[in-house]
Each structure stands twice: as C-alpha cells, then as structure tokens.
Amino acid sequence: MEKIAVFAGSFCPFTKGHEDIVRQALPLFDKILIAVGHNTKKQDVFSLEDRLKWIDNIFAADENVYTCHYSGLTVDFCRSVNARFLIRGVRNEQDFTNEQTLAEINKRLNPDIETVLFLASPEWRIVSSSMVRELWALGADYSHYLSYKLPDFQTL
Helix, strand or coil, X not given: CCCEEEEEECCCCCCHHHHHHHHHHHHXXXXXXXXXXXXXXXXXXXXXXXHHHHHHHHCCCCCCEEEEEXXXXXXXXXXXXXXXXXXXXECCHHXXXXXXXXXXXXXXXXXXXXXXXXXXXXXXXXXXXXXXXHHHHCCCCCHHHCCCCCCCHHHC
C-alpha cells in the first residue's frame, strides 16, 4: 500500500520553515500532497493560485510532491485521496501543545489517520507566515524566509 501523506495549511505564504518540514518528510512517504486550504481564523492575503504556483516551483524537481487545494475538514480530504498520514511541523512548545490537541481531534474524526510531527530545524523555528507577512507589509527584508519573491505590497 502506498504511503500517502498530506501537509495541509493555508500557507499564506509558504515559508522556508514549511519547506524544511516537507524535505524532512520526503524519505518517509511515497507521496506528499501539499494541500492548500482556507483557515477560517485567518484572512488570506495571497491568492490560492499564487500560493499553489509558489509551492509548485519550490518542489518542481521532487517527483513525489504534489500540490492541491481543498476545503472542509482535513481528515475528510485525507480520506478522499487515500492518505493515512498528516504531516505537521512543530517550532516550539506552544506548537506542540496545539498540534497534540489537533491530532487527537483528527484521530477521533478519522481513526485511520496518523499525525506525524516534525521538529523544525533550528534555523526556521522563529519563522511563521504571519511574521513574514508583517515584514512584507512593512517593506522590510523577508527574503531569508522565502524561496521566492512576493508581489509588491502596493500592488495587492
């Protein structure tokens, strides 16, 4: 049976921290689906099309990484694509606590799903999409945290 994992998030934007998690997970799974969804607690700043394009470009050379979008519950999406694993990244203690709770809820919603936590590499533990968005909006240099250039703030 093919080991399919889903790495789900709003990825607004997809940071080098996210990339780090996917690269750590690559040797463990036959296929990784980076699933871009909408987080009801957040407002998307960048279009879905841009986010998918940016992620596609980062993983263009990786044959077992695919991008897609979804809506609804992540565990329902996992079921629809025959994924049994959810990839999640952990930067700190607070992330671990949040991810532990989410993993328990997901397990109750779909007992066939296993959540696999990956610790962010030390260089990326401070990186979050919200931090990058703030740097970008204020005209500060965010280039160390992304593998691509965001559009100018004034053009959105």
